[in-house]
Amino acid sequence: MDYAYLAAGLGAGLTIFGGALGIGKLAAAAMEASGRQPEAAGAIRTSMIIAAALIEGISLFALVICFILAGK
Amino acid sequence: MIDSTTTNVIVDSLKSSQGESGSGWILHHVMDGNYLDFTPFFKIYLPQFQLFGLDISITRHVIFMWLGAALLFFVMTRVAKAYKKSFVPKGFTNFWELFIIFVRDEIARPTIGKGYEKFLPYLLTAFFFILFGNFLGLIPFSATFTSNIAVTATMAVFSFLFIQYGGMKSNGVFGYFRGLIPHGVPIFLVPIMIVVEFLGLLAKPFALAIRLFANMTAGHIVVYALISLIFVMQSAYWAGLAIPMALFIYVLEILVALLQAYIFTILSSLFIGMAVHQDH
Numbered sequence: 001m002d003y004a005y006l007a008a009g010l011g012a013g014l015t016i017f018g019g020a021l022g023i024g025k026l027a028a029a030a031m032e033a034s035g036r037q038p039e040a041a042g043a044i045r046t047s048m049i050i051a052a053a054l055i056e057g058i059s060l061f062a063l064v065i066c067f068i069l070a071g072k
Numbered sequence: 073m074i075d076s077t078t079t080n081v082i083v084d085s086l087k088s089s090q091g092e093s094g095s096g097w098i099l100h101h102v103m104d105g106n107y108l109d110f111t112p113f114f115k116i117y118l119p120q121f122q123l124f125g126l127d128i129s130i131t132r133h134v135i136f137m138w139l140g141a142a143l144l145f146f147v148m149t150r151v152a153k154a155y156k157k158s159f160v161p162k163g164f165t166n167f168w169e170l171f172i173i174f175v176r177d178e179i180a181r182p183t184i185g186k187g188y189e190k191f192l193p194y195l196l197t198a199f200f201f202i203l204f205g206n207f208l209g210l211i212p213f214s215a216t217f218t219s220n221i222a223v224t225a226t227m228a229v230f231s232f233l234f235i236q237y238g239g240m241k242s243n244g245v246f247g248y249f250r251g252l253i254p255h256g257v258p259i260f261l262v263p264i265m266i267v268v269e270f271l272g273l274l275a276k277p278f279a280l281a282i283r284l285f286a287n288m289t290a291g292h293i294v295v296y297a298l299i300s301l302i303f304v305m306q307s308a309y310w311a312g313l314a315i316p317m318a319l320f321i322y323v324l325e326i327l328v329a330l331l332q333a334y335i336f337t338i339l340s341s342l343f344i345g346m347a348v349h350q351d352h
Contacts, residue, residue, distance in 0.1 A: 060286035
């Protein structure tokens with residue numbers, strides 16, 4: 001039996017779960033820090049975007065593997 | 073009037089054109105191809121040729137890369153000529169100055185610090201090339217050349233070369249590699265740190281390439297998958313749900329296009345800054 005599609009779907013779902021959790025916590029910390037010190041909001045926003053892109057990059061590694069699995 | 077017969081005909085033609093799997097047509101549209109696809113009107117077949125056994129045929133992504141490069145060249149030479157006349161821009165030049173000042177003041181100067189001017193041409197080129205590529209992919213009937221792993225890998229190789237060049241120019245060839253290992257590390261950890269830092273040197277540009285490629289490819293695949301919902305459900309009334317969802321993802325794609333150009337440029341300049349000023 002061919003489980004490649006199931007594996008690709010499960011893999012993508014789990015990866016997105018982990019990535020969204022990480023970026024959600026990151027955004028929560030950024031919001032709280034901006035609320036405490038509104039003058040630093042610009043610098044906090046820049047660092048948040050960079051960190052979010054790095055986390056998303058990792059989850060996209062797994063997504064590429066799911067593409068390869070689904071293409072088989 | 074679209075009725076169930078029309079959707080059935082389209083579904084059957086899609087299923088028969090991609091024999092192995094029903095969803096093969098999504099990948100067929102997102103990946104590179106040997107013809108410019110203007111179906112249902114016409115297809116333009118592009119020349120294919122080989123050189124020393126390597127396949128260098130002209131494909132869709134090549135055509136759109138040329139288009140992006142030509143667009144970049146004409147826009148930027150016009151902006152540069154306008155600066156010769158006066159330092160106060162108006163109109164067309166004013167619009168592009170927004171982005172150029174953004175790259176200089178928010179990306180290059182904070183991350184590289186002193187000596188950022190040497191790397192500014194490369195950072196500006198990378199930013200605008202990726203920006204134009206991502207936006208060109210949003211036009212209907214076009215192709216996104218930044219969703220090609222070969223293009224993003226080449227851009228990551230250029231970033232890697234600039235990082236090494238910047239690091240070796242400022243710290244000397246041997247001093248750069250010595251500076252990779254952080255200060256105050258116990259002596260028995262140094263062999264491990266050498267391996268880890270070396271792999272880190274290679275992993276960072278690799279991540280740059282994969283991030284851009286996967287973001288662009290995944291966005292387009294989601295739009296195609298949402299529209300294909302109409303054909304999977306084999307009823308034209310699903311368009312009432314599928315088209316607004318696809319439109320929402322399409323607008324998100326515009327944001328992602330801007331964001332990915334910014335992320336590639338700022339991560340490249342961050343790595344260049346870390347290589348040039350190794351003592352923070």
